[in-house]
Amino acid sequence: MKKVLMVCLGNICRSPLAQGILESKVNPGEVEVDSAGTGAYHVGELPDPRSIEVAHKYGIDLTNQRARQFKVSDYDDFDLIYVMDESNRNNVLQLARNESDRNKVHRILDEIDPNANLEVPDPYFGGDSGFEHVYQLLNDACDRITRRL
Numbered sequence: 001m002k003k004v005l006m007v008c009l010g011n012i013c014r015s016p017l018a019q020g021i022l023e024s025k026v027n028p029g030e031v032e033v034d035s036a037g038t039g040a041y042h043v044g045e046l047p048d049p050r051s052i053e054v055a056h057k058y059g060i061d062l063t064n065q066r067a068r069q070f071k072v073s074d075y076d077d078f079d080l081i082y083v084m085d086e087s088n089r090n091n092v093l094q095l096a097r098n099e100s101d102r103n104k105v106h107r108i109l110d111e112i113d114p115n116a117n118l119e120v121p122d123p124y125f126g127g128d129s130g131f132e133h134v135y136q137l138l139n140d141a142c143d144r145i146t147r148r149l
């Protein structure tokens with residue numbers, strides 16, 4: 001069983017979408033996917049309604065997800081940790097205990113272009129079009145992750 005964790009800031013917009021998209025592409029007997037936020041602002045909440053809506057448009061249900069905060073033991077529980085942006089990456093790496101922990105952390109859009117340091121833009125304060133764009137970026141990245149797992 002391969003275990004993959006998607007991480008953003010609030011765990012209500014980007015990482016729940018990344019979790020739902022990757023779950024839709026993998027065999028649940030082979031790959032387990034979860035998500036978390038580096039911040040605690042939204043712990044216990046459903047994903048943002050705009051993430052739920054764009055996922056629903058593509059046949060993916062996010063309503064069984066609840067936000068939680070990233071914790072050090074996630075380094076023990078997951079094989080791969082994908083972050084959405086540089087700020088998430090710094091926050092997650094601050095909790096790493098050793099090189100093995102650090103090696104688990106990857107920028108999710110490095111799957112699309114490993115040299116460009118691309119970020120998944122935070123759509124929280126933007127309009128609905130931001131969520132469609134985020135969906136397309138994450139869908140592309142998750143297709144590539146699926147081929148690699």
Ligand code: 4NP
Pocket residue numbers: 008009010011012013014015037041122123124
């Ligand atoms: P996310 O978006 O990191 O993609 O879940 C955000 C959601 C909430 C906040 C920031 C980003 N916030 O500051 O409350």
